[in-house]
Amino acid sequence: MEIQRPRGTRDFLFKEMKERKNVESTIRQIFEIYGYNEIKTPIFEELSLFTTKSGEGIKDQIYHFQDKGGRDLALRPELTAPVARMYIKEFQKTPKPVKMYYFGSCFRYERPQKGRWRQFWQFGCELIGGKSPGSEAEIITMAAHCLEDLGLQNFEIHIGNLGILRNILNDTNISEDLQDQIMGIIDKGDVKELKTFLKDIDMDNDSKELLQKLIEMKGDSSIIKNVESIINCNKHACNALFELEELIKSLTAFGFSNYVVNLGIARGLDYYTGTVFEIYVPGLGAQKQICGGGTYNLIELFGGENVESTGFAFGFDRVMDALNKQKKSIEIEKSVKVFVAPIKSDMKLKAFEIAQKLRKKGIPTDVDVVGKKLKKILSYADSMGINYVVLVGARDIEKGKVTVKNMINGEQEIIDLENIADSIKSKLMN
RNA sequence: GCCGGGGUGGGGUAGGUGGUUAUCCUACGGGACUGUGGAUCCCGCGACUCGGGUUCGAAUCUCGGCCCCGGCCCCA
Known part of the structure; x- marks a missing residue:
């Protein structure tokens, strides 16, 4: 009987492996040029690392098991939690900011489909302990720099700030549960669903209108002025908007302008605190997002000091898909001559x-x-x-x-x- | 987890109303040739996804599993 490859996994043959190595080394070079150093964490971790971050429900989506000593372990489904764990043990007393990057495979028990595998690779970075519009701008610029050097066309970088939505929702006195649901709908970008959902909720009409306007706020930096006029009633939201303005000034100074301001990005996770961004490549179907990132506070959740971290991760396999779709072939050199x-x-x-x-x-x-x-x-x-x-x-x-x-x-x-x-x-x- | 389409030599195809499967290209092995030979010619090798059911007989009909492709849900 022929032994099959496990579902959702791949073998990479010579040609594909060379292409992947090429892309890998391009990204690695850029990260190092920006002053990041590589780290590597184990493929498996204590299960609780991931349940602490994402809740017990996450167990359904990860590979977890008990080892012979009865420890509950899990194949890592992502890399930010392991990095935060490592930071607390190894880097708390290191001069800030700490800039690190990583490349490795992660595992999720999900139904495989286009651009989604059970073993997949993430290439990401973290800037820990230096939250400022400047570090966020540098990180976004670096992500764009990578994609430009790889020769990827038509990618869109969408930048938003969760503080604006969060603060508006906080002021409405509705339950956190409801707030999360609303954030979820906004993240989907479904205007109609939002409208229907808000209808049955006890919330003042001004706020309802505000939310519906914000979800559609998308465009170049000039839309910030519009937003400002819409939300002038809310002080906290204005602070977040100010952060966004500062970020854009820094981006301009770094010479990067090819972004879309998108206040509809919600990235439903609680630990994201301010700036968030996502990168899309049209034509990849449901898996068009090739990168996601932002500023969050995860370290404190794991018992470390209150320090914020900015980072992003490329879905490496999706970057490869996007490149393959756009280019006839990724340049590779024959090794033996x-x-x-x-x-x-x-x-x-x-x-x-x-x-x-x-x-x-x-x-x-x-x-x-x-x-x-x-x-x-x-x-x-x-x-x-x-x-x-x-x-x-x-x-x-x-x-x-x-x-x-x-x-x-x-x-x-x-x-x-x-x-x-x-x-x-x-x-x-x- | 849900819906749909699939799985035939190593890779690519046809056949599908049940009756020895087949074909071309390609790959692989061998030979002719043996210091110019990458060509050509000849020979060979090799498959119906797995398991149960119906049947005298299943690649074909039927049920289930596994895997692949597309979509939904989800996406830390």
Whole structure:
């Protein structure tokens, strides 16, 4: 019986793996340019780390188990909680802000569909202990920088601030439960549903109207002025709006302007405190969101000091989907460029010798180790995209020479064995 | 968790009113050729997703599982 791959998981073959590595290293480079350092946390954690953050209900959506010592453990479904946990133990007494990034796989027990897997990768960062419009602006700019360098087209960065909605809702004296429900509807962006929902709720009409207007507030920075005039009755909401204004000034200074102000972003989670942002790529269906982030207070929830953290995470697999959809192919380099082939089997050992000489000089080289015939070797080299084949034959070797065949145009050249590495290196340069 | 469409050699297809499945390309193995041979030609290899049911007989009909694709719910 054939053993299958677990549901919702993937094998990555050579080509795909190279593309993923390319994208990974691009993002990594940008993060480091902005002063972030990489960290890595375990694949599994105590189950309570995640239930504390997201509630007992989360158990339905994660892989959890007991180990042989009876500990309740879980495969991590995300990375912000592990990072917060690590911060409390390792970084509380480190000069602030602490800037870190991570890349790793996470696991969720959900029904797989397009852009959603049971094992998936997140590439994210945190700036801990330095909440300010400036750090938020820097982080958003960095996210955009990554996507630009990857050559992604048409991505939309939506920026909002939860403080505005939260404060308006707080002033209406409705229950927290109701507030959460309303936030959920607003996050969906469903104007009609919001209208119907508000109808049956005991709330003053001014606030109802305000909420309905805000959900549709979307556009460039000029809409802030409009919002200001709408909410002038609410002091706390105005403070949040001021934060947003400051953020936009900083973004301008960082030279980033390609954003959408969107006050309908709600990211229903309690621990988000102010600025939130999401990045969408049109054409990816229901999974169009490739990145989410904002400022939140998670550290205190886990028993640390009251320190706020700003961060975001790319859904790495969705970034790959978006790139693949837009580009015909992501540039990848063939790793092996030279193949050493004995013309007859009597030259087999000589071929090993020559191949190793090239490898020691840093030239990516393959050699026939299985005893294939020349015809097969050439065909194999051709299919592998090899640039040059070194033909090792007794006649040439007697004179201290080998034949180098250019696989693209078929031209051949007899060169000295003595300085073969240099000759091939200079050929590869051209 | 819910709804719909699927699963045929390693990859790509046809067949579907039950009766030895088949085909082309490709991949793989072997051969002709053996110091210019990446070509060509020949030979070979290899599959009906799994399990139960109906039947003399199931790739085909039926039920269930697994997996894939799309959508809903959800998305920390």
